[in-house]
Amino acid sequence: MEPLRIRIVGGSVGGLFAAALLRQDGHDVRLYERSTTGLAGRGAGLVSQRELFTLLRAVGCDHVARIGVVAFERIYFDRDGGIAERHAMPQTQISWDHLFRVMRSKVADDQYVTGRAVATVTQGPDRARLLFLDGGEEEADLVIGADGLGSVVRPVVTGAPAPNSYAGYVAWRGLFAEEQLPADAAILRDRFAFYMMPRSHALGYLVPGPGGETTVGQRRYNWVWYRPVPAAALPATLTDTEGRCHPHSLSPGQVRAPAVAALRSDAARLLPPPFASVVAAEPEPFIQAIFDYEAPVMASGRIALLGDAAFVARPHTAMGVAKAAGDALALRRHLAEAPTVADALALYSTERCAAGTAITAYGRRLGAALE
Numbered sequence: 298m299e300p301l302r303i304r305i306v307g308g309s310v311g312g313l314f315a316a317a318l319l320r321q322d323g324h325d326v327r328l329y330e331r332s333t334t335g336l337a338g339r340g341a342g343l344v345s346q347r348e349l350f351t352l353l354r355a356v357g358c359d360h361v362a363r364i365g366v367v368a369f370e371r372i373y374f375d376r377d378g379g380i381a382e383r384h385a386m387p388q389t390q391i392s393w394d395h396l397f398r399v400m401r402s403k404v405a406d407d408q409y410v411t412g413r414a415v416a417t418v419t420q421g422p423d424r425a426r427l428l429f430l431d432g433g434e435e436e437a438d439l440v441i442g443a444d445g446l447g448s449v450v451r452p453v454v455t456g457a458p459a460p461n462s463y464a465g466y467v468a469w470r471g472l473f474a475e476e477q478l479p480a481d482a483a484i485l486r487d488r489f490a491f492y493m494m495p496r497s498h499a500l501g502y503l504v505p506g507p508g509g510e511t512t513v514g515q516r517r518y519n520w521v522w523y524r525p526v527p528a529a530a531l532p533a534t535l536t537d538t539e540g541r542c543h544p545h546s547l548s549p550g551q552v553r554a555p556a557v558a559a560l561r562s563d564a565a566r567l568l569p570p571p572f573a574s575v576v577a578a579e580p581e582p583f584i585q586a587i588f589d590y591e592a593p594v595m596a597s598g599r600i601a602l603l604g605d606a607a608f609v610a611r612p613h614t615a616m617g618v619a620k621a622a623g624d625a626l627a628l629r630r631h632l633a634e635a636p637t638v639a640d641a642l643a644l645y646s647t648e649r650c651a652a653g654t655a656i657t658a659y660g661r662r663l664g665a666a667l668e
Contacts (some may be wrong), residue, residue: 299630300324304427304437306415307444308332310393311604311621313400315441317356318629320404328404329427331414331444341518342366342390343353346619350455352626361399365389366491366503376492378484380570388489390502390519394546395509396618418442418453418600425599439638440600441628443621444524446545446588448606453635454597460593461545461609463590466496466525466667467534468587468612469560472549475503475516479574485518492569496525496667499572520575521612522564523587523667531586545588549581557582584658586662587611591657595649602630620656624649 300323308330316326345362353359367389373382375543401409420439424490425440438536444451451459478485489502501520503513526534535543537551576582590609595602604621628645637642 298638299634300633301438301638302436302506303327303439304329304425304435304443305441306418306427306450307442307448307604308409308411309443309453309604309607310397310400310618311445311606311625312441312443313397313404314352314622314625315603315628317403317633318352318410320623321356322629322633324632326404327408327410329413329415329429330409330411334411334569340634342502342517343393343396343618344388344615345391346594346616346622348619348623348626352622355626356400356403358399358403358604361396361509362391364395364505364509364511365391366459366505366511367487368502369487371489372484374490374492374569374571376569378604380484385491390504392505392507393618394507395505396509407585408505415444415449418450419650420453420598422597422598427623430587438599439632439642441603442600442606443603445605446590446609448602450600451592451602451606453604454594455592456597456598459590459592461590463531463586464611464661464664464668465527465528465580466523466587466590466664467531467586469522469524469576469582470585471520471576471582472517473579474506475518477578478518482574483573485575490571492572494567497567498667499522499568500574501572518575520570520572520579522572522576523664525667526586527574534584535586539604546585547583548581552582552584557630585612589657589661591654593652594647594652595624599638599642603628603646607649610653610656610666614660615657616659617639620653623652 303326305328308328371384371386373383414426416430419426424436427435460522463668492499503516505520506515512543565572592607595607603624631645
């Protein structure tokens with residue numbers, strides 16, 4: 298296939314995966330990220346999966362998957378903070394921030410545009426067209442929607458409104474420097490820790506520092522507490538310090554002070570002491586509502602979906618980044634092998650819809666006890 302003019306909506310790791318691979322094949326690629334400040338510093342840790350290893354090798358960055366923090370065992374607390382169960386299950390967590398920066402370095406600055414939001418996408422038989430909120434337009438041979446849960450590309454591909462389905466619970470999160478880990482939570486070091494309770498559970502583990510640091514004292518502690526929130530209460534839960542309601546999450550610094558105080562109080566009352574301590578140690582906890590979505594198709598004409606724009610997998614799977622990597626690898630392969638863009642996207646949609654359906658079903662099974 299001749300080199301294509303490809304435009305990607307969304308500049309997170311999924312869009313960068315696709316951009317890095319497709320640029321290697323000689324395509325003209327540009328990404329549009331609606332955030333004005335970029336996305337560095339927004340991630341915590343992630344577990345390397347086969348698809349991510351494959352992609353990193355393909356772009357010459359397999360060293361990224363080797364820079365991680367090893368949790369040597371999994372432990373499960375009882376209510377008083379004793380270890381009820383322990384399992385020798387070594388697992389390595391790598392840094393989302395480091396992965397993002399390395400992938401971002403694969404795209405030239407003039408090919409990564411921040412602060413320019415795409416309103417929608419249209420297409421004809423030979424071209425797709427991006428329509429920007431600022432009134433501008435741009436044509437492309439192929440548009441990739443890698444714009445996540447709030448995708449503006451998704452309904453264009455599916456041909457109908459395509460809202461996410463709220464799962465009935467949220468993830469409260471914290472991420473702070475290892476040196477801030479309280480002394481009474483030292484048991485959490487170098488372990489993947491859990492505490493289970495009805496319709497809720499907490500977990501935590503060390504991840505590399507923001508620059509990929511793995512030296513003791515330079516790492517970060519990442520904790521997550523899944524808690525039920527009725528659908529009717531979700532808008533209030535996702536209302537920030539300035540009174541604005543967000544659709545999916547609140548970032549560090551956006552959670553209102555009374556909600557932070559209530560979270561810490563609940564942690565002291567409900568969680569084992571080590572987890573209660575790390576919740577109290579996080580100065581700016583943040584929150585992510587949990588959603589489900591499965592696209593009936595991942596491509597239409599000259600427009601394709603990738604990552605969470607197509608399938609929203611619950612975080613229990615630890616496969617969100619790997620799923621996006623698998624999408625990018627498959628899209629590249631089909632574009633290289635098929636005679637036309639339409640043929641390539643049809644094959645891509647069939648292959649990756651099957652993978653996305655399996656992953657999202659797995660996530661629903663893992664999260665069923667929380668609903």
